[in-house]
Amino acid sequence: MPLINSPAELEAFRKKILADRDPDKPCITLCSGSACHASGSRTVAAAIESELDKQGLRGQVDIRLTGCHGFCEQGPIIVIYPEKICYFQIRPDDIPEIVERTVKAKEVIDRLLCTDPEINEKVIHESDIPFYKYQERLVFGSNGSIDPKSIDDYLAIGGYAALAKALFEMSAEQVLAEVKKSNLRGRGGGGFPAGVKWEGSRNAPDETKYVIVNADEGDPGAYMDRSLLEGNPHAILEGLTIGAYAIGAHEGYIYVRQEYPLAVENVTLAIARAEEYGLLGENILGSGFDFRVIVHKGAGAFVCGESTALMTALEGRVGEPRPKYIRSNIRGLWNRPSVLNNVETWANVPLIIDRGADWFTQYGTETSKGTKIFSLVGKINNTGLVEVPMGTPLRDIIEKIGGGIPGGRRFKAVQTGGPSGGCIPGEMLDLPVGFDELTQAGSMMGSGGMIVMDEDTCMVDVARYFIEFLTDESCGKCVPCREGLRQMLKILTRITRGEGREGDIELLETLSETAKEASLCALGKSAPNPFLSTLRYFREEYEAHIRDKRCPALSCKALISFYIDPGKCKACMMCLRKCPAGAIDGGKNKIHIIDQDKCTRCGTCYEVCPSRFGAVTRLSGEPVPAPVPEDARVIRKKKKKK
Numbered sequence: 001m002p003l004i005n006s007p008a009e010l011e012a013f014r015k016k017i018l019a020d021r022d023p024d025k026p027c028i029t030l031c032s033g034s035a036c037h038a039s040g041s042r043t044v045a046a047a048i049e050s051e052l053d054k055q056g057l058r059g060q061v062d063i064r065l066t067g068c069h070g071f072c073e074q075g076p077i078i079v080i081y082p083e084k085i086c087y088f089q090i091r092p093d094d095i096p097e098i099v100e101r102t103v104k105a106k107e108v109i110d111r112l113l114c115t116d117p118e119i120n121e122k123v124i125h126e127s128d129i130p131f132y133k134y135q136e137r138l139v140f141g142s143n144g145s146i147d148p149k150s151i152d153d154y155l156a157i158g159g160y161a162a163l164a165k166a167l168f169e170m171s172a173e174q175v176l177a178e179v180k181k182s183n184l185r186g187r188g189g190g191g192f193p194a195g196v197k198w199e200g201s202r203n204a205p206d207e208t209k210y211v212i213v214n215a216d217e218g219d220p221g222a223y224m225d226r227s228l229l230e231g232n233p234h235a236i237l238e239g240l241t242i243g244a245y246a247i248g249a250h251e252g253y254i255y256v257r258q259e260y261p262l263a264v265e266n267v268t269l270a271i272a273r274a275e276e277y278g279l280l281g282e283n284i285l286g287s288g289f290d291f292r293v294i295v296h297k298g299a300g301a302f303v304c305g306e307s308t309a310l311m312t313a314l315e316g317r318v319g320e321p322r323p324k325y326i327r328s329n330i331r332g333l334w335n336r337p338s339v340l341n342n343v344e345t346w347a348n349v350p351l352i353i354d355r356g357a358d359w360f361t362q363y364g365t366e367t368s369k370g371t372k373i374f375s376l377v378g379k380i381n382n383t384g385l386v387e388v389p390m391g392t393p394l395r396d397i398i399e400k401i402g403g404g405i406p407g408g409r410r411f412k413a414v415q416t417g418g419p420s421g422g423c424i425p426g427e428m429l430d431l432p433v434g435f436d437e438l439t440q441a442g443s444m445m446g447s448g449g450m451i452v453m454d455e456d457t458c459m460v461d462v463a464r465y466f467i468e469f470l471t472d473e474s475c476g477k478c479v480p481c482r483e484g485l486r487q488m489l490k491i492l493t494r495i496t497r498g499e500g501r502e503g504d505i506e507l508l509e510t511l512s513e514t515a516k517e518a519s520l521c522a523l524g525k526s527a528p529n530p531f532l533s534t535l536r537y538f539r540e541e542y543e544a545h546i547r548d549k550r551c552p553a554l555s556c557k558a559l560i561s562f563y564i565d566p567g568k569c570k571a572c573m574m575c576l577r578k579c580p581a582g583a584i585d586g587g588k589n590k591i592h593i594i595d596q597d598k599c600t601r602c603g604t605c606y607e608v609c610p611s612r613f614g615a616v617t618r619l620s621g622e623p624v625p626a627p628v629p630e631d632a633r634v635i636r637k638k639k640k641k642k
Contacts, residue, residue, distance in 0.1 A: 002277065003276075004277050005278060005286040006285060007168050007285060010160060010164055013155065017155055024082055025060075026080065026081065026103050027062040027080070028048055029065075029066050030045055030064070030076060030078050030090075031078075032066060035068060035223070035227075037262070039075045040076060041075065044092055045063070047092035047093075051095045051096055055104075057103070061099075064145075064153075066143065066145060066148070066231065068144075068227040068385065069143065069144040070132070070135075070143070070385040071131050076089070077090070078098070080103065084126065084127075085108060086113070086126040086129065087112035088112065088114050098112070114129050116128075117130070130382075130403070134388075136387060137387045138371050139235075142232050143231035143232055148232060149266060149269055151270065151273040154234040154235070159350075160234070162238060162242060162349075163284075172202070172245055175242060175246040176246045176247075178352060179353075180199065181195075182360045183361065184345065184348055184352060184360070184369065184370060186342065187345045187348075187448065188214055188345065189446045191445055194341055197339055198247050201249075201330070201339045202247040204330050208337075209337040209339075210253065210334075211240055211252040211338070212253045213253070213254040213340075214343070215229055215255060215256035215342070215343050216255055217305070217342075217343075218300075218304075218305050219446065219449045220419060222375045222418060222446075224375050224447065225342060225344060226263050228344060228347055230262050232347070233269075236347050237271065237293060239347055239350050241279075242349050242353055243349060247337070249291070249339070250290050250292070253293070253294050253314055253333075254294070254295045254296065255313070257297075258297040258298060259300055267295060298319075301473070307332075307340050308322045309322075311328065311332050318475075320477045321475065321521035363389040364434070365390050365434045368391065368434035368437075369390060370389070370390060372389075372390055374386050374387075374397065374450045375449050375450060377451055377452070378453060379452050380402040380403065380404070380405065381402060388433070390433065391434050391437075394430070394431050394433060398411065398414065398429065402452065405454050409454040409456065410455040411429070412453045412457055413453045413457070413534075413538075414452050415449075415530070416433075416446065417438065417447075417529070419469045419470050419473075420470065420526035421526075421529055421533075422438075422443030422529045422534075423443070423537065424438075424533070424537075428441060442529070442537075443533055458541065458555035459553070460495055460538075460541055460556070461555060464489065464493060464496055466530035467485060467488050467530060468489050473523075474527075475523075478524060480517075480524060481519045481520070484524075484527075485524075487511055488508055488512070488528070491507060491508055492508070495542065496551075497556070501546065505535065505543075509532075512531055540552070545559065552620070554618040554619075556620075557602075560618050560620045561599070561624045564593060564594055566633075568613055569591045570615070571635050574608050574609060574610065575592060576592055579604055580600070581599060583598035583600070591633040
């Protein structure tokens with residue numbers, strides 16, 4: 001391993017890496033993030049190696065196992081260079097054909113390409129696929145082209161150039177000024193200006209200071225930070241080192257969820273490689289600046305995503321929030337000045353220092369600059385990670401990039417900001433996505449989770465689900481959060497069971513106000529958001545549940561019934577065979593009926609009934625028609641004409 005002692009040596013080594021690489025040499029890149037591991041990328045990687053050996057191509061074709069490409073719906077994904085041919089949903093038995101036809105013969109295999117639904121044509125290159133072409137992947141773009149375990153790959157794309165620039169061409173004050181000028185706001189949820197936070201720590205009188213990466217990503221359905229840390233760990237290390245230089249810190253921590261083993265593995269290896277190259281540790285690049293990084297694995301508590309709880313856990317104590325009489329950037333870890341930002345925030349720093357604040361501020365809105373990575377999941381055709389400029393309308397994210405709602409169903413709402421976020425209704429689809437805009441709409445940016453819901457989603461049950469999650473994850477230290485959420489959950493559960501009472505809405509509003517005003521930390525203060533936002537935009541659903549004992553979305557089990565329409569039933573016996581409760585009576589040429597006493601309202605009959613029949617219907621707030629008498633249940637088949 002070379003020890004790099006100056007910016008000149010760094011640049012010379014970068015040129016050597018590039019000179020040793022033939023840009024025309026075939027290279028197969030395979031997404032190898034956790035999502036693609038779950039869909040079989042490890043077996044695909046083994047198949048590639050085996051096939052190259054079989055055809056005598058080992059050494060003539062490079063294999064690069066990259067981080068997440070973002071389009072997780074279509075993984076595992078392969079991109080073949082230099083032609084940049086992109087194939088989706090690859091299986092091991094596809095590999096021989098890919099090597100034979102594409103790698104060797106330069107042919108395109110149509111069946112493995114993505115189809116552009118707008119023009120109904122196959123698309124060869126990743127950049128032309130609708131999911132990608134409407135994005136601006138400044139931070140996430142390198143994930144799909146570098147091996148996260150190779151520091152040389154990161155150096156080849158300009159890695160650590162920003163660190164060299166900061167250490168040798170800028171003073172700490174100038175670095176701080178550039179970050180402030182960029183108006184980079186924290187991507188972890190609060191949206192506080194990073195430069196202002198850094199400045200507070202730099203000006204604090206204490207000489208011992210710390211920088212911390214918050215990789216405790218606990219929001220359901222969110223995995224942006226995990227994928228960045230897995231796929232491009234050196235970008236986070238470079239940003240963290242620049243931040244340490246700016247505030248005068250010599251020690252940093254990466255607090256990462258223990259449930260992220262691949263992220264832990266890759267960032268630990270990245271730290272070791274950076275130290276061997278002289279890019280971390282003592283006398284970095286010969287500058288005289290010392291900085292070391294320690295990885296700390298969290299135990300999985302959601303509350304440890306809150307800054308003070310995270311620092312308490314780092315200190316080896318129970319992860320509980322503490323009052324912020326003095327902010328953490330003045331008195332944080334071990335009561336020393338501590339700058340804590342999330343993974344994505346740190347990953348933006350090298351871009352800002354390398355290209356300048358003026359370049360960064362060309363993206364985004366007046367108050368929200370740069371881009372943001374979102375985790376797009378739920379009732380959406382294209383699930384995955386998307387990066388767009390701040391201010392991009394929700395409609396563009398959900399319809400252009402996400403491909404709309406499956407099955408032609410109607411879009412109902414999108415939940416942003418994690419469990420403590422809010423739900424934004426369909427009539428607000430043109431809302432620009434920015435910190436302030438989302439807050440004004442009753443939601444928040446959070447770390448970037450987006451859960452899309454269709455017309456079959458009950459918003460009362462959505463509020464109940466997220467309040468239940470937050471109740472379980474409350475640390476229990478303060479009464480407004482611990483007891484307030486527990487009581488909210490009880491009331492919401494009663495409402496979804498058809499046991500709601502007049503006055504429940506007002507009581508929920510009172511509990512919400514108390515939690516917002518009196519809770520100790522941001523988790524408790526924002527916890528009522530799922531209820532408050534759904535009440536704001538879907539109040540009629542709450543009233544229907546309470547007053548009419550009806551679920552308009554036909555979702556809450558206790559408030560719906562399933563009924564087989566005798567005029568449509570064709571006695572296909574599909575529902576009878578699939579009913580797990582044995583609640584359906586019928587037979588060949590005999591109209592089926594559902595025994596309402598046995599029915600568990602699981603919905604299996606509704607799901608399996610052939611759409612061309614549509615015999616099973618859902619009822620809510622309506623009496624179930626009397627079953628067809630036994631002697632009238634025979635279906636008389638029409639005689640076929642000779």
